[in-house]
Amino acid sequence: EMVAGPPATEPGRLITDPSSGRTYFKGRLLGKGGFARCYEATDTETGNAYAVKVISQSRITKPHQREKILNEIELHRGLQHRHIVRFSHHFEDADNIYIFLELCSRKSLAHIWKARHTLLEPEVRYYLRQILSGLKYLHQRGILHRDLKLGNFFITENMELKMGDFGLATRLEPPEHRKKTICGTPNYVAPEVLQRQGHGPEA
Template sequence: MEILRTITYQQNNGSKMCEQALGRVCDGSRRWKLPADGEQPVQPHTCTGSTAEVSRIITDPGTGKRYCRGKVLGKGGFAKCYEMTDLTTNKIYAAKIIPHSRVSKPHQREKIDKEIELHRTLNHRHVVQFYHYFEDKENIYILLEYCSRRSMAHILKTRKVLTDPEVRYYLKQIVSGLKYLHEQEILHRDLKLGNFFINESMELKVGDFGLAARLEPMEQRRRTICGTPNYLSPEVLNKQGHGCESDVWALGCVMYTMLLGRPPFETTNLKETYRCIREARYTLPSSLMSSAKHLIASMLSRNPEDRPSLDEIMQHDFITQGFTPERLPSSCCHTAPDFHLSSPAKSFFKKAAAALFGGKKEKAKYLDNHNKLAKEDEEIYKLRQDLKKTSISQQHPRADEVS
């Protein structure tokens, strides 16, 4: 989803905008401002805080478009990611900026070209959108969808653990994006919390295709060990090649981490971590729901052939039998959500359902007999969905019947 923001100053056209930019400071917060009293004016055309200088005002040599580089969003092996604003449209991108000096060797440049080739063909709601790339004498610029809520890693760092409904919400979106990638015969090979980005609407996007590769037949699969240590699968460590099942393993590690706040195979040293991975040795606390434990255990099966497919994951009891919110509030980035409807709301939905569908006593009795709050909330969620579907075709109940 495109996130549009407005730079807070008045301009009539892009040309004038760029001219005035040369006399002002782009401070990375999407606002143009003059230096405060006593401050040294910052030169708008350079960034002096990095080994490879990156211009504040960047021009695409091919199109003539100008962009303002903002704050750093993240760092990778070859690149830094910045906010970057199109000075004509005010549209914000996440710009991956790679200095030519960092990819001077042929195999390094080939890696970047391959990432661009794979990513630019993708178009899915739960995959970070690729928009454009260009080069100048100093850098390569890859313009991607801007996700203002950053990544799942940032959310979990603040929250420590997530609730079951949140995990279902995010898992469904990850599986949706991952299924699309696999249908395009693309393996991600680096699924982890830091590569799941959250946009303004709290939608998850799978991103960072720096290690992605085309799916190959078993005998032609790459034997290279690549990825993030805590999320590597046994077959990758044993140099047996990376397949769709390896992405499913990483997804199991992701689910475990979201629920418990730590990766399943994390130890004090890498050698021990790899030993635990090869043996598929980890602990499942009794505090987890049985369905959650079963799903994690299936995804973390030592034998790749024993792991569930993405469709099977979506049909698992953990996904289908529990409450999943349609949307999450942005407060979920820092505070656990409260999914429990207030008593007046619960009363309303009970009465409205009875008025629409009949059997008021039976339905009320059925709901009242649910002792566990989670079960009751699931039923209310279903009633809400039924109300939406039937509100057009059925007559609204009288006010005295639902109040």
């Protein structure tokens, strides 16, 4: 009797780029969201470590869902800033879409908050400066993140903050075309977003 191998979302499986043949060892689960799971991944040839976002093809049932993922990739790959998670590369196979990102091994501010339930004032100042630096860069390029929360502020091995998860991000339009979509994470959403007044960077 044949036994099927583990599904692609289980740790310990090799991921192969169909076009280049490069292989990556998929390690521990870093986190999971609505559509995706994020794992540590290591290039088997170079030893370079990444965070890989794995999106199951079976979850992408409608054209607009694929468009949303491609929009996230297109927007994120063009960003280069010290306090924004670095986009490396992406590919897909029959089962999944794989997005390779800078590895932030200390997880996120949400994990720090959950463990300690407090941040000291110097820490808050330290992280806020980095958040504002990243936001200024985005807004100068007409990009709205639209899901700023502790869980999307990732922390590197040397305790540097990197803003990530551009799944809800969009490019800013002129005021008459201001975004009226309600999106974001409950409890973090600005009033003008909930009231559909149209919103810009301030939200």
